[in-house]
Structure formats: structure tokens, C-alpha cells
Amino acid sequence: MADVLIILVLLALGYFCGTIGQHRHYRSLKIREAQLRGILLFNEKKVPASFSGQRFALVSGSAVISGDYFRQAIAGLKTLFGGRLGSFEAMIDRGRREAILRMKEEARHMGAKAVFNVRLETSNLKSIRSKKNSLACVEILAYGTAIMPQNPATEKAWL
């Protein structure tokens, strides 16, 4: 009886905290994405000749994100029937956007206006020690090459 109660409490906690956290995160993502819209991301390898001779540096951003207890339980049930796992989709989407934003923040810190060859990598961290329930926890890494204009004249030329 007590076990069932604990599980129910955890489920409720996961549901409420998870939902609030997700809303809050999405709101902050939207605001920061709007602020950083000026930095252009490209996933092309080729840098146009107009960037000739500018400084460049590696920038990266990462986020480790996990789903809450409730959503993981639901996803666990859903795997029986198959289909899309909306809760995990939201989780990975948040993580990826966060990682990209962090990369952009680093680029802005360096004074860059564009990042080339952006790569996204996702890796599963099954690192939480309790073996009985494997908690979903992924690391998302975004990295690329930031290009910094050296003088305002060239900056204007391609903006």
C-alpha cells in the first residue's frame, strides 16, 4: 500500500513539476532565441570567400536533459503499443534548442556573427547508478566554427 502511495506521489510530482518546468523552459527558450536571432548558423562546410581572412574559433554548447518520472512512466507504457513518444520528443527538442542557444551565446561572447559547419550530436547517458529503472538522460552537443569579423567595414559587407 505504502509503495503504491509513493509511486503515486512521485507520478504526481513528476507531472506537475515536469509540466511547469517545461513551460518555463519553453518560454525562456523563445525569449533567448529572439535575442540571438542575429547570429547566423550554417551547416555548410564551405565558407564563402566574402569571409576571407577573418578570425575563426571553435564554439560549442551542450545540455544534459532528462524526462520526469511521470513522462518516463507514460513513455514506458507507450512502448508496448508503439507510436510516437511525445514526451521524449519534447524533452529532446528542449535539449537541442538549449544546446544551440548556448553555442550561440558563446559565439556572441566572441563577437561572432555567424557559425559555420554546425554539427549536432546526441549521446545517451545511462549513468544513473540505480539499475532497476533506466532513466532516460541524454546529452546534446552543438558545435561549429564561429567567424569573427576583424573590422566593421567587412562586417557591413556581408550583413
Next chain:
Amino acid sequence: MFLSNIESFPGYVITRHLGLVQGSTVRAKHVGRDIMAGLKNLVGGELKGYTELLNESRREAIERMEKQAKAVGANAVINIRFSTANITAGAAEILAYGTAVVIDRAMAGDAQPAR
């Protein structure tokens, strides 16, 4: 030291290729962080402790790669890739690798890269 995950830049010429350089680090989370992360996992969201840890390890991997590149006399590492592997529960390996090169500014007389 110039670091990049692109292999060529307009305005620069690669004068020498010095081969592959790499840096890696294996890190384990300490128990305190693991427990906190376990608790955080109930409510979901970002696990800041792990993010920090992985960022630290990535920085270290890059530093080691840079050191290796310096040792062979390079001034840039291009085409950098990262990879993360889960070795056992609680430990992750982070690897950074790339090509060590010597780059130089292209002279005005050099052929301009095609647009």
C-alpha cells in the same frame, strides 16, 4: 592556436599537414552529483551537474589535443570532431580529434578561392 571543425578557410593557406591529433578524458561523476541528478530526474529538466561535468571534460580533451598539436609544431587544428562514449555506468569518455596543420595568411598575390 586556431581551432575549427572546417577544413579550409578563404584567406588562409595550409602550408603543412602534420597528421591526426587527439585528446581524450574519462570522467566519473561523484556520488553526490549522481544522487542530486537522480533526484532531479524525478522532476525532469536539465541536469546541470552533468552538463558542467561534460563541459569540463570537453575542455580538458580540447586542451590535451592542443598540447599534442603544439608538440608537433602546428598552429591550428582543423576538422575537429567530438565523440562521447559511455564506458561503464557513471563514467563517460570524451574524445576530441582533428588534423594538426600549419596555416598562414594568403598573400594578396595568391589565387583567390573561387566564389
